[in-house]
Amino acid sequence: MKKYENFVSALANLEDAPNQDLNNDFVQSGLINKFNLQFELSWKLLKRLLEYEGATLAASGSPRAIVKESYRFYDFIDEAAWLDMLRDRNTNVHIYDNKLAQDLIQRILNVYIPAFCQLRDGLMERYGELLMAPDDQFV
Numbered sequence: 001m002k003k004y005e006n007f008v009s010a011l012a013n014l015e016d017a018p019n020q021d022l023n024n025d026f027v028q029s030g031l032i033n034k035f036n037l038q039f040e041l042s043w044k045l046l047k048r049l050l051e052y053e054g055a056t057l058a059a060s061g062s063p064r065a066i067v068k069e070s071y072r073f074y075d076f077i078d079e080a081a082w083l084d085m086l087r088d089r090n091t092n093v094h095i096y097d098n099k100l101a102q103d104l105i106q107r108i109l110n111v112y113i114p115a116f117c118q119l120r121d122g123l124m125e126r127y128g129e130l131l132m133a134p135d136d137q138f139v
Contacts (some may be wrong), residue, residue, distance in 0.1 A: 001010075003045045004123065004131040010038050011116050018109060026099055035108045038116055039089045046070045049123070052116055063089075076122030081115045088112075 014034050020027050043063045048081035050069055057069045064085055071079040084107070092104055123131060 001131050001133060002135050003041070003048050007038075007045050008120060010034070010041055011113075014108075014113055014116065016089070017113065022105060028105055031105060031108060032101070035112060036089055038112075039079045040087055042116060042119060043067060043086075045123075049073075049127075050101070072123060072124070073108055074119075076118055076125075078115055078118070081111055082104075083101050085112050085115070089130075 014031075017031050017034070020031070022028060022031070043066050047061060049065045050061075050066065050073065053073055055067055055069055055073065062068060064083070067077075067082045067086060071077050071082070077137050079090065088104055088107065
């Protein structure tokens with residue numbers, strides 16, 4: 001499934017964040033952008049999996065609705081963390097203060113990356129090799 005492959009590939013890049021110079025403004029900006037991308041890939045992957053599960057909300061759900069519905073289907077999702085991610089994704093475009101950026105970076109490193117990893121691992125455990133099947137086989 002291409003959405004899962006893209007999600008895993010982007011997550012591998014994001015997981016490398018602690019090895020970077022997080023005092024560099026350019027690196028900080030890149031980390032926040034990678035977080036935004038990872039969140040987008042995540043909720044769109046969840047939307048596709050909810051469609052597979054037959055959840056009617058998935059057809060027209062917003063990111064918030066998809067996160068809330070996913071919590072009902074997947075016990076490995078921390079709803080509060082994901083709703084915080086959504087809030088940060090929606091508001092980080094307006095971060096002009098270095099302290100706010102630093103706070104977001106700490107949440108990305110300490111809460112959000114582990115939540116993305118938990119999603120990756122939980123989905124692999126639930127769906128296994130089905131996630132590696134071509135999209136047309138994931139019906």
